[in-house]
Amino acid sequence: MITLDHVTKRYLKTTALRGINLHLETGKIYGLIGSNGSGKSTTLKLIAGLIQPTKGTIKVEDIPVDRRIASKVSYLSELDEYYGFYTVQQTIDFFGSQFPDFNHEKAEDIRQFMKLDSESKVKHLSKGNRGRLKILLTLAREVPVILMDEPLSGLDPMVRDSIVKGLISFIDLEHQVVIITTHEIKEVETLLDEVIAIKDGEIAGQYNVDDLRIEQNMNIVEWMTRIYE
Numbered sequence: 001m002i003t004l005d006h007v008t009k010r011y012l013k014t015t016a017l018r019g020i021n022l023h024l025e026t027g028k029i030y031g032l033i034g035s036n037g038s039g040k041s042t043t044l045k046l047i048a049g050l051i052q053p054t055k056g057t058i059k060v061e062d063i064p065v066d067r068r069i070a071s072k073v074s075y076l077s078e079l080d081e082y083y084g085f086y087t088v089q090q091t092i093d094f095f096g097s098q099f100p101d102f103n104h105e106k107a108e109d110i111r112q113f114m115k116l117d118s119e120s121k122v123k124h125l126s127k128g129n130r131g132r133l134k135i136l137l138t139l140a141r142e143v144p145v146i147l148m149d150e151p152l153s154g155l156d157p158m159v160r161d162s163i164v165k166g167l168i169s170f171i172d173l174e175h176q177v178v179i180i181t182t183h184e185i186k187e188v189e190t191l192l193d194e195v196i197a198i199k200d201g202e203i204a205g206q207y208n209v210d211d212l213r214i215e216q217n218m219n220i221v222e223w224m225t226r227i228y229e
């Protein structure tokens with residue numbers, strides 16, 4: 001479904017990715033983990049077509065990624081980019097008007113599940129509720145690829161827990177593949193099918209989370225500690 005073939009990404013002075021190969025399948029939730037600066041966000045931006053590889057190819061559904069990929073990929077960035085003077089509902093409506101694949105009913109279901117008040121102004125939302133709104137907008141699009149860059153960052157543990165439950169309910173695994181980058185490994189462990197560790201721009205390992213538990217008797221944090229020691 002998504003393939004990265006010998007992908008290298010160089011910025012001016014930094015080589016962020018060094019010839020990585022990945023194959024990601026529909027119906028799975030992947031966790032992309034690694035320390036700061038290891039290349040996680042760069043990987044997502046490449047799949048989203050927001051930046052171009054220096055070398056190598058990236059394909060989604062066998063088609064090389066270019067700017068048109070935006071119609072197949074819903075991308076939650078690390079940034080908060082909404083108009084503060086809009087209400088939650090206005091933000092949903094505006095975002096929905098930008099994407100023909102936006103499912104307004106699903107957006108409303110997620111809004112209710114997340115207990116977001118439709119009349120609250122975005123600038124008055126707590127950090128947790130801004131995080132929820134961002135996730136709502138990302139998941140309400142009916143596209144084959146969902147990319148989430150640090151969806152839980154800056155949120156307290158209680159909020160993270162409720163958001164993870166929301167993520168599970170609103171991902172359509174018959175038709176979607178999801179890639180989540182996170183430092184909050186424990187919180188998302190129950191969500192993930194596969195975990196991919198990235199270290200200094202290289203893939204340091206990939207594991208099915210159940211196999212890791214059963215065959216290696218390790219959870220993701222233990223596995224990651226071993227990779228990074």
Ligand SMILES: Nc1ncnc2c1ncn2[C@@H]1O[C@H](COP(=O)(O)OP(=O)(O)OP(=O)(O)O)[C@@H](O)[C@H]1O
Pocket residue numbers: 011012013014015016034035036037038039040041042043
């Ligand atoms: N636009 C850019 N220009 C120059 N260097 C960049 C740019 N974006 C990322 N880098 C560098 O590329 C490397 C990989 O960055 P990337 O953001 O992909 O890492 P990350 O694993 O997502 O990190 P974090 O966990 O801190 O978000 C880092 O050394 C970073 O400084």
